Amino acid sequence: MKAMRALVQAMTLAGVCGALTAASLGAPGAAPARAEAGAGARGPAWQVTPTGSQARFRGLAAVGRKAAWLAGGGGTVLRTTDGGRTWRDVAPAGAEGLEFRDIEAFDARRAVVLAIGEGDASRVYQTSDGGASWTLGFQNDDPKAFYDCVTFFDSRHGLAVSDPVDGRFRIISTADAGRTWRVLPSEGMPPALEGEAGFAASGQCLVSHGPRDVWLATGGASRSRVFHSRDRGLNWTVADTPLPSSPSQGVFAVAFRDTRHGVAVGGDYRPGEPSPAAAATTDDGGRTWRPARRPPAEYRSGVVWPAYSGPAALAVGPTGSDGTLDGGRTWTRFDTGSYDTVDCAPDGGCWAAGEKGRAARLIFTASR
Numbered sequence: 457m458k459a460m461r462a463l464v465q466a467m468t469l470a471g472v473c474g475a476l477t478a479a480s481l482g483a484p485g486a487a488p489a490r491a492e493a494g495a496g497a498r499g500p501a502w503q504v505t506p507t508g509s510q511a512r513f514r515g516l517a518a519v520g521r522k523a524a525w526l527a528g529g530g531g532t533v534l535r536t537t538d539g540g541r542t543w544r545d546v547a548p549a550g551a552e553g554l555e556f557r558d559i560e561a562f563d564a565r566r567a568v569v570l571a572i573g574e575g576d577a578s579r580v581y582q583t584s585d586g587g588a589s590w591t592l593g594f595q596n597d598d599p600k601a602f603y604d605c606v607t608f609f610d611s612r613h614g615l616a617v618s619d620p621v622d623g624r625f626r627i628i629s630t631a632d633a634g635r636t637w638r639v640l641p642s643e644g645m646p647p648a649l650e651g652e653a654g655f656a657a658s659g660q661c662l663v664s665h666g667p668r669d670v671w672l673a674t675g676g677a678s679r680s681r682v683f684h685s686r687d688r689g690l691n692w693t694v695a696d697t698p699l700p701s702s703p704s705q706g707v708f709a710v711a712f713r714d715t716r717h718g719v720a721v722g723g724d725y726r727p728g729e730p731s732p733a734a735a736a737t738t739d740d741g742g743r744t745w746r747p748a749r750r751p752p753a754e755y756r757s758g759v760v761w762p763a764y765s766g767p768a769a770l771a772v773g774p775t776g777s778d779g780t781l782d783g784g785r786t787w788t789r790f791d792t793g794s795y796d797t798v799d800c801a802p803d804g805g806c807w808a809a810g811e812k813g814r815a816a817r818l819i820f821t822a823s824r
Contacts, residue, residue: 500770500779502791502808502816505540513809514757515569515659516797517561521805526815527556527569527659535587537564540817546587554579557604558659562611568593568634570606570616572656578603580616582634594628594637601626604654605662607670615640615689617662617672620648625672627689644691649677651703657725658758658772658797660709669715671742675699675706675722682707682720684742697736698747704729707736711761711769716741719784721771723755731755735771737784750786752778758808762800770818772798772808 507513507526513534515527526534526543531551534543554571561567565586571579578596580603583589594616596603601618608614612633618626624645628637653676654661664670672683672692680701683694699707699722708722718738723731735751738744756773767783772795778787795810806818 499820500790500818501821502777502793502795503819504793504814504816505536505543507534507543507813507815509534509543509545509813511813512796512811513813513815514557514657514796515559516799516807516809516815517559517567518799518801518805518807519561519564520801520803521817523564524799524801524805524807524815525559525561525567525569526809527559528809529555531556531571533559533569533587534815535564535567536815540815543815544587546583548581548583548590548592551581557656558606560606560608560614562608562633566611566633568606568608568614570603570659572603574602575599578618580606580630580634580637584633591635593630593634598626602653603628604656605659607662607664609664609667609670609688613667613688615662615664615670617654619653623647625654625674625683629689640689644685646683646692646694648674649679649681652677652681655706655708655722655725655757657708660711660758660760660797661707663710663712665712666715669712669741671710671712671718673707673710673720673722675701675708676703677701677706680706680722682710682738682742682745693743695743695745697745698733699723699736700731700733705731708755708757709759709771711759713761713765713769713783717761717783718742719759719761719769719771719780720745721752721756721759721773723752723773725755725757727774729755735784735787748785748787750788752776752787753789758795758797760798760800760806762804762806763802765800770798770800770806772796772810774810777808 511528511532513528580594712718723734735748777791795808800806
């Protein structure tokens, strides 16, 4: 809790209404080797921790300031327990052809990782010994299913979501930390729109908060929407969001501070395409969404609302990172590095990850 208060205080002192803007000097996508903040800035910045990998990491689980897990292309799973000084390859044996897009970790030894793809390429593995061994808990056998994201309510109960099968999003559930899974009934899921899907861009298209609430973010259709369940995925409601939607647009990630206050980010993932109105907020659990007054200037694929951070949240994308101090109503870029996903641990340790093996810890720069 103390670390989260320090995060808010540091972001406030940095201005995110001044110094954070100064920290975003430079061309979008510029990526200095270490802390990627502008000269003279005082505030948050990402400090790169070399992984020795060239995989693109869209799956990230922050365990603490010292420990984190990464999941990416080529069947890559990495783990650090020393704050990123070293990263260990702990991937499941024989996973080289898989595309890992999401990972959920309960501590430095227990984690669940999701591989995406058509048919049996969609899989869920579970480890309880730091990745020394893995159990294949789920392997998709329906050629029409394509799993995107996984989330957990606690260390045993979790859900994963597939793009629509026979007109509805498919949900699978586990009650034993990912060792076994079952398909939930579809009667409580509203029909999907034509072309609607989840984006497996950051592991944050399906997120939970508390023991029962879970949200599903979508795009790809005529409208971008957020689904909400209060009973661990058995029954859902759905609401439109103001984010534009198309085959390359929609809501890519959501994060919730509690069961009422949430933020959504997205845009158009195609490089160079404009992404207006790429963020929204809710204060009623996702029943209604309002556009951010000042959204991130470009597409953002990942967002996190750190525990105990009050109104402060972080969003990342291929062209930079943004912070908000007012619950997502206004955002200011503070870093220009390329990241796909972001996560913060209960002790205040925040991490980001992305293309070309990039992983970083959140630090605070001093005036210079």
